[in-house]
Amino acid sequence: MSQNNIVLSVADVSKRFGGLNALSDVDLQIEEGTVHAIIGPNGAGKSTLLNVCVGRIKPDEGHVIFDGEILDRHKPHEINQLGVARVFQTPEIFPDLSLLHNVMLPALAKRDGAFKFNAWVGLERENALRQEAEHILEDVNLYDERMQEAASLSRGNKRRLELAMGLIQKPRLLLLDEPTAGMARHDTNRTIDLLKKLKARGMTKVIIEHDMHVVFSLADKISVLAQGQIIAEGTPQEVRGNPKVQEAYLGGAH
Amino acid sequence: MLLQERKDLFLMAIFSFVVLSAPILFQPIGAGYPDLLQKFAIYGIFAIGFNILFGLTGYLSFGHAAFLGIGSYAAVWSFKLFTMNVVPAIFLSVIAAGLFAALIGFVSLRRSGIYFSILTLAFAQMSYSLAYSVLTPITNGETGLQVRALLKEGQTRGLLDADIRVIDSFFGVEEFGIPITNFFGLKMSGWEGFYFCAIILIIAFFISLKIFRSDFGLMLRAIKSNQNRLNYTGINTRPYLLVAFMISGMYAGLAGSLLAVTDPLAGAERMQWTASGEVVLMTILGGAGTLIGPLIGAGIIKYLEQIFSSINNYVLFTFFDFLPVELQVLVTKLTSLFVGEGWELTLGLMFMIVVVFLPGGVVEGINRIMGLFHKRKRKEDTTTNHKAQPAE
Incomplete structure (x- = not known):
């Protein structure tokens, strides 16, 4: 150490x-x-x-x-x-978005910085980002639920999702x-x-x-x-x- | 090509087809004439733009009519000063509305929720009052800004009463009386006018689709979902909101300029709060946050406005001819409250019904019906599967 x-x-x-x-x-x-x-x-x-x-x-x-x-x-x-990334005590996630998008957002923030106007590249084309997000979701055992809305998760799963959101940034x-x-x-x-x-x-x-x-x-x-x-x-x-x-x-x- | 992109291409093809063949498709409901269809297209653009802000980020602006009005004024000024060609007018309007939106957005977006709504409302009402008072030299106050005949040599009239049209004059375009707007010589009246608006609507819809499917669109949706979390995720939400606000302001400016293209005058009443409220109703009625909903909402409201406001007591009275006379009079009196001048009462009722029973608007209604259909189909599938199972 x-x-x-x-x-x-x-x-x-x-x-x-x-x-x-x-x-x-x-x-x-x-x-x-x-x-x-x-x-x-x-x-x-x-x-x-x-x-x-x-x-x-x-x-x-x-x-x-x-x-x-x-x-x-x-x-x-x-x-x-x-x-510095943070995982909150009460799960702070994006309830209306899919798990995949929940995890892709912090990855986007890491890649593109605090602001980038990108209205022309479709999300669907973000292959590298999506694969990374899928890996992290596998790590936290939420891969099968990746297309679900985050609001539908149990409390424990929400916390794991938030953990994934922190981890994907490799802070x-x-x-x-x-x-x-x-x-x-x-x-x-x-x-x-x-x-x-x-x-x-x-x-x-x-x-x-x-x-x-x-x-x-x-x-x-x-x-x-x-x-x-x-x-x-x-x-x-x-x-x-x-x-x-x-x-x-x-x-x-x- | 990716699956979503292929779907979107298909959607764009269908959309373009419906818009371009609207004169035939809307014939049966009595809407197959250029003036009304043009209105559908223009208010459709207004609502699509409004939806980029409200539908995606959840920020409810109550002042978007200000941008509509600014678009109209900028377009008419372009007609008066430069040329009757609509292209410079549209560019100027979009730029003017965008700049104004940047200013209003910069201040208003410091707050969220109800405070944001009130701030935008206050700004729009301020613009409205200014257009009537201090800014009369630019807006021509109550009379409204109009296209006039060219200033003749020797005349000493203000720019409000006579135009100069420097570009047209330079190219020696001849004018007789008050000219009509044109697109490089093509007159913007009747069907030509509609098709011009229709093509711009298709482009506007395509841009909105692109935004919905992009990284930027995801950010906007995340703001609606949990703005606070997004900040802790490393995103500076303020510039995203400002850009969304500006884009929707520019859409409103575009719609305003198209209103001036079809009828080259601009009045302050276009900026009034009722006009701001109308676009909110359109968006919610059709389905906020959906791609096509706002357009449907705009169409429904403009169509019903046309129908209901043209009905008068005489029409009603003859309609209820089958009733006994006393009843006929009574029913006519009651229903007359909901038509003509009072058509907004109908609109209000309709809006209440939709918000209570279908908070997701017409699009949610369509989805529910489709859902029922799919469920029934799935049930049939499972029953056939069930029958097949014992054979294994």
């Missing part, structure tokens, strides 16, 4: 909502090629942290730096174009917000297998997750967030044995 390259660094980020300190002085370094899990009890600020990373929320203080760029000064589409950094929440156990296991397979391809990922089973089977490194602060950080073994973490999960949450 490479120890050198920091892809994303969150530097002293604070965010308040009214009187609530959602994040206070959060520092976080994500190394290239690793799977970095962020865990913590409900309301710890995990989703806020992810939203700050993709430009959905502006931090009150501090910065998020990706590959030398200060992300919080960019718009969402610019952040994506820099190579340098993929942010996953509870990729298995609301999935049945066998679905969860399939998603874990998929993510493990991807790990071999060397994509850097940040995963927010409740499910400890998922976290401990995937993560190289874990940061524990509680009440807007990072209280522990380390390998899964280190974190598991950390008394602070046990307190946050068992005692401190009450």
